[in-house]
Amino acid sequence: xxxxxxxxxxxxLLLEGRWLPVTRSMSFIRADPQxxxxxxxxxxxxxxxxxFGSPRRVREVAGDGxxxxxxxxxxxxxxxHRHLLVRTANPDWTAVFTNHWRGGRSHLAAQMGMGGLRVVxxxxxxxxxxxxxxxxxxxxxSLVLWEPWPERxxxxxxxxxxxxxxQAGVGDRGWFFHAGSGYTDxxxxxxxxxxxxxxxxxxxxxHKFDHDHLVEACRMLGLRPFDADFYAPDxxxxxxxxxxxxxxxxxxxxxAQARGEERVDR
Numbered sequence: 001x002x003x004x005x006x007x008x009x010x011x012x013l014l015l016e017g018r019w020l021p022v023t024r025s026m027s028f029i030r031a032d033p034q035x036x037x038x039x040x041x042x043x044x045x046x047x048x049x050x051x052f053g054s055p056r057r058v059r060e061v062a063g064d065g066x067x068x069x070x071x072x073x074x075x076x077x078x079x080x081h082r083h084l085l086v087r088t089a090n091p092d093w094t095a096v097f098t099n100h101w102r103g104g105r106s107h108l109a110a111q112m113g114m115g116g117l118r119v120v121x122x123x124x125x126x127x128x129x130x131x132x133x134x135x136x137x138x139x140x141x142s143l144v145l146w147e148p149w150p151e152r153x154x155x156x157x158x159x160x161x162x163x164x165x166x167q168a169g170v171g172d173r174g175w176f177f178h179a180g181s182g183y184t185d186x187x188x189x190x191x192x193x194x195x196x197x198x199x200x201x202x203x204x205x206x207h208k209f210d211h212d213h214l215v216e217a218c219r220m221l222g223l224r225p226f227d228a229d230f231y232a233p234d235x236x237x238x239x240x241x242x243x244x245x246x247x248x249x250x251x252x253x254x255x256a257q258a259r260g261e262e263r264v265d266r
Contacts, residue, residue: 009126012211014226019070021103021137021258024125026225027096029109030118033085033238036094039115040108040240054244061239066231072239075252076101083108086237089230090222093120101253108240113146114161120145122218122225124211127170135260139175141209142167143217145193154183162190166198166217168209175205194220 010017014026029036037058049055063069066086073084080100088095098106106121113119120143127139142165149162166179179198181190197217198209215226224230246252256262 009128012226013124013126015067015228019067019255020125021101022070022073022076022097022099022255024103024137024140025106025121025123027106027109027119027121028088028093028221028223028225029096029112030092031094031112033087033094036085036096036108036112036117037238037240039117040111043111043115048242052242052244054242056240057243059239059241060236062236063232064235066228069232069237070097072237073097073099075099075254076258077246077250077252080104080107082239082241084237084239086232087234089224089233093223095225095231101258103258110146113163114159116148116161118145118147120218120221120223122214122223124214124226127175127206129170138170139206140167140169141211141214142169143197143209143214147193154186159183164190164192166192166209168198168205177205177208179209 008016010020013020014023017023031039041056045055061069061072061084063071069084069086073082076099078101080098082099083106084097084099086095096106096109098108109119109121123140123142123144125137125140128136129138145164147162147164149160151158151160162181163183164181168175168177170176177198179192180187181192182188194217197220198213200208202208218225253264254262257264
């Protein structure tokens with residue numbers, strides 16, 4: 001009997017998962033890198049100045065490919081105060097990565113969406129948690145789209161943007177699937193902008209929105225988030241970060257620590 005070799009769960013991810021958790025979510029903003037920075041600073045720069053006493057700074061970085069550019073995000077931290085912005089092979093879109101040690105969706109990207117720019121965030125984390133729940137990740141796959149929208153009243157005020165999302169993830173009761181549009185608990189009957197990019201007929205939630213569905217949805221937007229050659233065609237990027245010195249009680253992490261390969265001292 002011939003046994004087939006089991007495919008590694010990270011094989012289809014960006015850089016085959018070598019930069020997880022940093023690359024668990026990739027955000028794309030429909031603007032050039034400097035416009036992204038300008039909008040982010042306009043919305044949040046005063047908060048950083050009040051909290052840390054110094055403005056953010058911007059510096060240029062260069063590298064042979066996205067893997068070298070991602071190294072400019074190190075060390076990682078608890079809040080994600082350093083952002084890497086790179087052009088992509090599609091000149092309409094800028095890619096954003098953040099140095100949060102747990103990964104996750106970019107705060108910068110969300111601010112761009114609320115600031116009037118179109119934003120796409122693709123997340124793909126294979127379910128690799130072990131039986132003791134001490135190593136690995138909880139499965140999470142999603143596509144989130146922000147787009148400008150006519151102003152409307154919501155629970156906490158007025159908004160002029162719309163959030164569309166589709167997700168297959170692992171919760172307390174196993175895999176779940178959800179798709180919808182709106183602000184927080186809004187249940188708006190709005191067609192998904194890309195059509196039904198999932199399979200509602202699939203029997204299991206994990207198969208309703210799988211990796212291939214996510215790739216195809218991104219392709220429809222002109223994006224290839226899991227293709228390293230899609231990023232930084234000019235071999236350059238911009239780092240947006242705090243300019244003050246970290247406080248003594250602020251923690252920093254290596255990539256190996258964030259991946260659970262090295263111990264994190266508390």
